[in-house]
Amino acid sequence: DSGVTQTPKHLITATGQRVTLRCSPRSGDLSVYWYQQSLDQGLQFLIQYYNGEERAKGNILERFSAQQFPDLHSELNLSSLELGDSALYFCASSPKVQGAYEQYFGPGTRLTVT
Amino acid sequence: GESVGLHLPTLSVQEGDNSIINCAYSNSASDYFIWYKQESGKGPQFIIDIRSNMDKRQGQRVTVLLNKTVKHLSLQIAATQPGDSAVYFCAENKGYGQNFVFGPGTRLSVLP
Numbered sequence: 757d758s759g760v761t762q763t764p765k766h767l768i769t770a771t772g773q774r775v776t777l778r779c780s781p782r783s784g785d786l787s788v789y790w791y792q793q794s795l796d797q798g799l800q801f802l803i804q805y806y807n808g809e810e811r812a813k814g815n816i817l818e819r820f821s822a823q824q825f826p827d828l829h830s831e832l833n834l835s836s837l838e839l840g841d842s843a844l845y846f847c848a849s850s851p852k853v854q855g856a857y858e859q860y861f862g863p864g865t866r867l868t869v870t
Numbered sequence: 871g872e873s874v875g876l877h878l879p880t881l882s883v884q885e886g887d888n889s890i891i892n893c894a895y896s897n898s899a900s901d902y903f904i905w906y907k908q909e910s911g912k913g914p915q916f917i918i919d920i921r922s923n924m925d926k927r928q929g930q931r932v933t934v935l936l937n938k939t940v941k942h943l944s945l946q947i948a949a950t951q952p953g954d955s956a957v958y959f960c961a962e963n964k965g966y967g968q969n970f971v972f973g974p975g976t977r978l979s980v981l982p
Contacts (some may be wrong), residue, residue: 758913789969799914799959799972812969846913858904859970861913 759783760849762830774835777865781849787811788830789850789859790822794843805830810841838870844847882979889947891976893960898934900939900962905934906968909956917945917958949977955980 759782771776781788790802792815801814805824816822819837824830834841844866848859883889895903901922906914920927920934920943927934933946943960957977961970 758915760913798974799961801969801971804969814969848913851960858916860916861906863911863913 758860760860762847762862762865764865765863766866766868767771768870769837769848770870771837771839771866773837773869774833775837775867777832777834777845777847777867778799779832779847779849781847781858782851783812785849785851785860788824788828788834789848790816790830791848791861792843793846793848793864797864799846802832816857834867835865839869842867842869878976879974880979882981883950884981885950885952887950888939889945889950889954889978891944891945891947891958891978893945893973894961895941895943895960895964896974898938899964902963903934903936903943904961904963905932905943906959906961906972907954907956908959909973914959950978950980952980952982954978 761780764780767775774869780830786807792800792802801817802808803822805813808824819835822832844864848861850859852863904919905917908914908932909919918932918934925936931948933934935944937965947954955978957975959975961972963970
């Protein structure tokens with residue numbers, strides 16, 4: 757158990773809908789990262805937050821957004837969902853804001869768009 | 871562009887044998903590398919890391935080797951066990967202010 761929690765575990769929704777994925781980092785970790793993992797793309801970095809502020813953006817679509825709250829939990833919002841958004845979404849946390857340090861991954865949320 | 875790749879997409883080994891999983895990286899500026907293990911239905915789990923000022927690092931039953939000359943990274947698992955069956959990812963980081971780039975993964979299957 758990494759100490760990172762994600763809810764829900766599974767989510768099935770229809771195209772055009774909007775969903776929110778939730779992540780709670782390890783106790784004491786201030787950095788939260790979101791990744792998308794699909795069969796054909798592997799693990800793709802989406803966005804990073806540190807102590808409530810956006811720090812880095814990766815391959816995140818404009819239909820997607822995220823935020824980190826004062827209690828450090830984070831939410832990833834996916835809107836106008838398309839079939840191609842079906843994937844595993846992972847949250848990871850790290851005690852560091854920048855630099856190279858290991859990240860601890862949550863169990864993921866499996867999103868299925870029908 | 872910069873990328874992290876793996877030589878072998880699948881690897882099958884006999885239980886008790888040693889496993890070697892390889893990874894090629896293209897960015898010579900990368901200075902930190904991690905190997906992750908991902909079991910079915912779970913998130914990636916940290917195995918071992920290495921910084922560019924080292925060429926070898928050992929953990930429990932695992933060793934990571936870094937060859938900066940040819941930009942190659944490998945993960946050696948000694949006495950492979952059924953519980954080692956998983957997908958293994960290498961990830962590289964260019965350092966300060968950068969984020970990790972993950973390779974596509976290698977599936978390790980341990981045969982009885």
